[in-house]
Amino acid sequence: MSTVTPVVQPAAPTAPETPDFEFVKSWKVTIALSIFTVFGILLLVVFGRDGISTMRLSTSSDLIQLPDVELPTRLTGIVISVLLLLITAASVWLVQAQAKAPIWLISVFAVLLLIGFLSWAAADKAIPVPGLLFGSLSLAVPLIFGALGGVISERVGVVNIAIEGQLLAGAFTSAMVASLTQQPLLGLLAAMLAGVLVSMVLAAFSIKYFVDQVIVGVVLNVLVVGLTGFLYSQVMAPNAELLNQPPRFERINIPLLSEIPIIGPVFFRQTLIVYIMYVAVAVVFYGIFHTKWGLRLRSVGEHPQAADTVGINVASTRFWNVSIAGAIVGLGGAYFTLGSVGAFGKEMTAGAGFIALAAVIFGRWDPIRATLAALLFGFASNLQNVLSIIGSPVPSEFMLMLPYLVTIFAVAGLVGQSRGPAASGKPYIKS
Amino acid sequence: MKLELRGITKKFGALVANDHINLTVEAGEIHALLGENGAGKSTLMNVLYGLYRAEEGEILLDDVVQHFAGPGDAMAAGIGMVHQHFMLIPVFTVAENVMLGHEDTRTGGRLDLVAARKRVREISDRFGFDVDPDALVEDLPVGVQQRVEIIKAVSRDAKVLVFDEPTAVLTPQETDELMVIMRQLKEAGTSIVFITHKLREVRAVADRITVIRLGAVVGEASPTATNVELATLMVGRAVDLTVDKAPATPGDAALSVRNLTVLDPRGQVLVNNVSFEVHKGEILAIAGVQGNGQTELTEALMGLQPRVSGEITLDGKSLRGHSVRQVLEAGVGFIPEDRNEDGLVGEFTIAENLMLDRSNDEPFVKRWNVQRALLAKFAGEKVREFDVRSQGIDTPVGRLSGGNQQKVVLARELSRDLRLFVAAQPTRGLDVGSIEFVHERIVATRDAGTPVIVISTELDEVAALADRIMVMYRGRIVGIVPGDTPRAVLGLMMAGEAPAGEGAAA
Numbered sequence: 014m015s016t017v018t019p020v021v022q023p024a025a026p027t028a029p030e031t032p033d034f035e036f037v038k039s040w041k042v043t044i045a046l047s048i049f050t051v052f053g054i055l056l057l058v059v060f061g062r063d064g065i066s067t068m069r070l071s072t073s074s075d076l077i078q079l080p081d082v083e084l085p086t087r088l089t090g091i092v093i094s095v096l097l098l099l100i101t102a103a104s105v106w107l108v109q110a111q112a113k114a115p116i117w118l119i120s121v122f123a124v125l126l127l128i129g130f131l132s133w134a135a136a137d138k139a140i141p142v143p144g145l146l147f148g149s150l151s152l153a154v155p156l157i158f159g160a161l162g163g164v165i166s167e168r169v170g171v172v173n174i175a176i177e178g179q180l181l182a183g184a185f186t187s188a189m190v191a192s193l194t195q196q197p198l199l200g201l202l203a204a205m206l207a208g209v210l211v212s213m214v215l216a217a218f219s220i221k222y223f224v225d226q227v228i229v230g231v232v233l234n235v236l237v238v239g240l241t242g243f244l245y246s247q248v249m250a251p252n253a254e255l256l257n258q259p260p261r262f263e264r265i266n267i268p269l270l271s272e273i274p275i276i277g278p279v280f281f282r283q284t285l286i287v288y289i290m291y292v293a294v295a296v297v298f299y300g301i302f303h304t305k306w307g308l309r310l311r312s313v314g315e316h317p318q319a320a321d322t323v324g325i326n327v328a329s330t331r332f333w334n335v336s337i338a339g340a341i342v343g344l345g346g347a348y349f350t351l352g353s354v355g356a357f358g359k360e361m362t363a364g365a366g367f368i369a370l371a372a373v374i375f376g377r378w379d380p381i382r383a384t385l386a387a388l389l390f391g392f393a394s395n396l397q398n399v400l401s402i403i404g405s406p407v408p409s410e411f412m413l414m415l416p417y418l419v420t421i422f423a424v425a426g427l428v429g430q431s432r433g434p435a436a437s438g439k440p441y442i443k444s
Numbered sequence: 445m446k447l448e449l450r451g452i453t454k455k456f457g458a459l460v461a462n463d464h465i466n467l468t469v470e471a472g473e474i475h476a477l478l479g480e481n482g483a484g485k486s487t488l489m490n491v492l493y494g495l496y497r498a499e500e501g502e503i504l505l506d507d508v509v510q511h512f513a514g515p516g517d518a519m520a521a522g523i524g525m526v527h528q529h530f531m532l533i534p535v536f537t538v539a540e541n542v543m544l545g546h547e548d549t550r551t552g553g554r555l556d557l558v559a560a561r562k563r564v565r566e567i568s569d570r571f572g573f574d575v576d577p578d579a580l581v582e583d584l585p586v587g588v589q590q591r592v593e594i595i596k597a598v599s600r601d602a603k604v605l606v607f608d609e610p611t612a613v614l615t616p617q618e619t620d621e622l623m624v625i626m627r628q629l630k631e632a633g634t635s636i637v638f639i640t641h642k643l644r645e646v647r648a649v650a651d652r653i654t655v656i657r658l659g660a661v662v663g664e665a666s667p668t669a670t671n672v673e674l675a676t677l678m679v680g681r682a683v684d685l686t687v688d689k690a691p692a693t694p695g696d697a698a699l700s701v702r703n704l705t706v707l708d709p710r711g712q713v714l715v716n717n718v719s720f721e722v723h724k725g726e727i728l729a730i731a732g733v734q735g736n737g738q739t740e741l742t743e744a745l746m747g748l749q750p751r752v753s754g755e756i757t758l759d760g761k762s763l764r765g766h767s768v769r770q771v772l773e774a775g776v777g778f779i780p781e782d783r784n785e786d787g788l789v790g791e792f793t794i795a796e797n798l799m800l801d802r803s804n805d806e807p808f809v810k811r812w813n814v815q816r817a818l819l820a821k822f823a824g825e826k827v828r829e830f831d832v833r834s835q836g837i838d839t840p841v842g843r844l845s846g847g848n849q850q851k852v853v854l855a856r857e858l859s860r861d862l863r864l865f866v867a868a869q870p871t872r873g874l875d876v877g878s879i880e881f882v883h884e885r886i887v888a889t890r891d892a893g894t895p896v897i898v899i900s901t902e903l904d905e906v907a908a909l910a911d912r913i914m915v916m917y918r919g920r921i922v923g924i925v926p927g928d929t930p931r932a933v934l935g936l937m938m939a940g941e942a943p944a945g946e947g948a949a950a
Binding site: 311316318321323435 | 520536549
C-alpha cells in the first residue's frame with residue numbers, strides 16, 4: 014500500500030480489464046435514412062418523370078448573370094437514388110463498425126434528397142432559386158426573432174409558450190401606431206413595447222406568483238388572439254384607412270454585397286427589420302456566451318440557487334431578461350405588418366410562434382442553431398409556395414403540411430435527447 | 445475575523461429551527477458545530493449567509509453588527525460558504541463558476557476569462573490543488589468539485605469560511621486531505637465553521653466544539669472529549685454506538701451475480717463486470733463513495749435499469765430482464781436510497797403506503813376493490829410493531845419525520861416473505877434513535893436466515909452491520925473483505941486500491 018499524499022487525483026484503479034465506455038449501437042439514424050431512401054427511390058425512379066428541370070440561379074436585375082442549370086429529370090433521379098443508397102449503406106457499415114454517422118453525411122443526404130425532389134417536381138419547368146431562397150428568408154424572419162426571444166427566455170429559466178401572443182401583439186400594435194404616425198420606426202418601437210408588455214404578464218405570474226409557466230403562456234396566447242381580434246373587428250377594420258395602412262419599410266440594397274450571385278439578392282436586398290435581425294442574432298449570440306450578462310443569465314437558468322448564493326438576484330434577472338425577450342419577439346411581429354404583408358389581419362401569425370418554439374428546441378437553445386432551424390422551417394414553407402406557383406404534380410394539401418412535417422421530424426427525430434437549461438420552467442422558490 | 449452570533453432565532457411556521465443561539469468564532473480558529481441531522485445547524489449557517497432572515501438576533505463581525513439582505517451582502521462582508529450540495533453550475537467551466545457574481549470584463553463587455561483562469565491557478569497553487577480552470581464542473585469528481593467551491597470562496601477573500609457537512613461526499617482519504625486544507629486556511633488567518641455530525645472528524649480538526657440539539661445550543665466541548673461524551677451531548681441521552689449482533693451463521697449461497705454490467709444511455713459503463721454471492725443469513729455490505737456504481741447495481745438487481753448484461757440468480761432462478769413486479773414477487777425486499785423519491789408517496793396515508801407494492805393482488809385487493817378493513821388492521825399492527833410515531837394510520841406519510849418514514853418503508857418490505865433483502869442507505873438522514881432501530885431490524889432479518897445486502901457510504905454503518913464488505917470504485921469491485929477489516933484498509937479500497945495480498949476477490 015502506498016502512502017496517500019494530498020493530491021487531487023484518486024489513486025489509480027487496479028488495471029482496468031474493460032474500458033469505461035461501451036458503444037451503444039443506435040439504429041435510429043440508419044432506419045430514418047432507409048425510409049427516406051425508399052421514399053426517394055419510389056418517387057425518383059419508380060414514379061420518375063421525363064423532361065428537363067431548369068434551376069434559375071440569377072434574377073434579371075443582377076449584375077453578374079449566372080447561366081441556368083438544366084438537369085435531365087430522370088437521369089438526375091437515378092443518380093441521386095444511387096447516391097442515397099450508398100449513404101444508407103455507409104451508415105449501416107458505420108454502426109456495425111461502432112461509429113456514429115457524421116453530421117455532414119446526414120446533411121449531404123438531406124441536400125441530395127432535396128435536389129432530387131426539386132428536379133422531379135420541376136420537370137419541364139424552371140425553379141427560380143434566388144426567389145425560393147428570398148421567400149424562405151422572408152418567412153423565416155419572424156421565426157428567427159421569435160426563436161431568439163425564446164432562447165433568451167428559456168436560458169434564463171422561463172418557458173416562453175407566449176411567443177405566438179407576443180408576435181401577434183407586436184404585429185397589431187405596429188400596424189396601428191405606424192398607420193397613425195406614418196412612421197414605420199415608431200411602429201417598430203411600439204411592437205417592441207407590446208412584446209414587452211405580454212412578457213411582463215408572463216414574468217409577473219410565473220416569477221412572482223409561481224403559476225405554471227406553460228399555462229400562463231397558453232392563456233396569454235388565447236388572450237392576445239381574442240384581444241387583437243376584438244380590436245381589429247371593432248376598431249381597426251371600420252377605420253382601415255386611418256388605422257390599418259401602415260407605411261412599409263423600403264428595401265435597402267447594400268452596395269457590392271447585394272451583387273454577389275445568389276447570396277446578394279437573398280440576403281442584402283432586404284428591409285431594415287431584416288438587417289436588424291442579422292445584428293440581433295449576432296448580439297444575442299455574443300451576449301449569451303461572452304458577456305457578464307450572458308453568464309449570469311445562463312447561471313440563473315441552470316442552477317438558480319447557485320446564482321443566488323453568489324449574490325445574483327434570480328427574480329429580477331429572470332424578470333428583465335424575459336422582458337428583453339419580449340421586445341425581440343415584438344420586432345418579429347412588426348415584420349408581418351411593416352415588412353411583408355403591409356396590413357394587420359386577424360390571427361395573421363398563424364402558429365409562427367409555435368414553430369419558433371420548435372426552432373428553439375431544434376436549435377438546442379443556441380441562438381445560431383435556432384436561427385438555422387428557423388431558416389429551415391422558412392424554406393419548407395416557401396417551397397410549398399414556389400411549387401404551387403410553378404404547378405407541381407404534388408397535391409397542394411400535402412405541400413401545406415410540409416413545414417409542419419419538417420418541424421415534427423426535426424424536433425422528434427433529429428434532436429433526440431437534447432439537454433435544455435436545467436431549471437427552465439421551474440420556479441425558484443426561496444424558503 | 446471574529447464572528448459572533450447573538451440570540452439567533454429562526455422559525456418555520458410553528459417549528460423553531462434555531463432558538464436563541466449564541467456562537468462565537470475567534471479569528472483563526474476552527475470551530476465545529478456538532479449536531480444530529482435536523483438539529484438546526486444548516487439553518488443557522490443559512491441565516492449567517494443571508495439566505496434566511498432570522499426573526500431575532502444579530503450577527504457581528506469584529507464586533508460590528510451586520511445586516512445581510514442576501515448572500516451578496518454576506519460575501520461582501522467576508523463570509524464564504526462551502527455548501528453541502530455544491531452551489532456550482534454543472535455546465536460551466538471551473539473559471540466561469542469562480543468568476544460568477546463578480547465578473548471582470550474587458551472592452552465590449554467581453555468576459556475576462558484569462559484573468560479568471562489565472563486566479564483559479566493562483567489559488568490552486570497556493571493550496572496544492574490540481575484543478576484545470578477550463579474543465580467542465582460536471583465532469584469533475586465530487587472531491588474536486590468541493591475544491592472548486594473552496595476556490596470560489598477564497599477568490600472572494602472570505603475571512604470566515606463555513607463548511608456545511610463537507611465530508612459527506614468524500615472518501616476517508618479525501619476527508620483527511622480536506623482537514624489539511626482547513627488547517628492551511630486557518631494558518632492563513634481564516635476563521636472556519638465546520639458543520640458535521642461525525643464525531644471522529646470533529647475531534648481531529650476542531651479547536652472548539654459547540655453542540656446543538658433541537659435548535660438550541662446544549663453545550664461546548666473540547667476536542668479531547670471522548671466519542672461517547674460527544675454523542676451523549678449530541679443526542680441528549682446515553683447512546684450505544686455499536687450494534688449488538690451475534691456472529692453470522694451463513695448458509696448456502698442465495699443470490700449469485702455473475703459478470704453484471706450496467707450501461708447508461710450514452711454507453712458509459714456504470715457497473716463494470718461485477719460478480720459476487722450473498723449467502724443465507726449473512727449481511728453483505730457494499731461500501732464505497734457515493735456515485736461509484738452502487739446505486740445502479742441495486743437498481744439492476746431490482747429490474748430498474750434498462751441496459752444490463754450478465755447473470756443475476758436468486759435461489760437458482762434468474763432475475764435478470766424481469767420487471768420490477770416479477771422481482772418483488774420473487775421475494776426481494778428493497779429499501780431505496782431516497783425514501784421520498786422512490787420509497788413512499790408523500791400524499792398517501794401510512795396505510796396506503798404499506799400496501800403500495802401489493803396493490804394489484806390479494807389480500808389487499810379483491811375484484812379491483814381495496815380491502816380497507818383488512819388494510820386498516822394490517823397497518824395498525826405494523827405501526828405498533830415498528831413503532832411508527834404518528835397520529836394514526838391515516839396520516840399522510842409526508843408529514844412524518846424521516847425516521848418514522850423510514851420505519852414505514854421497513855415495515856412494508858419486511859412484512860412480506862423475503863428471500864433477499866436489499867437496503868440502500870437505510871439510515872441516511874435519520875436521528876440516532878431511528879438508526880439504532882433500523883440496524884436492529886436489519887440484523888434480525890439476517891438472523892432469520894435471509895440474505896441481506898446493505899449499501900452504505902458511511903463507514904461506521906458498514907463496520908457496524910457487515911459480515912462481509914464489498915468495496916466498489918468506479919463501477920468495479922475493488923475487493924470483498926471480512927467484516928472486521930480495519931477502517932484504514934477500507935479507506936484505501938474506497939479510493940480504488942486493492943487490499944494488499946488478497947487481490948480483488950471478485
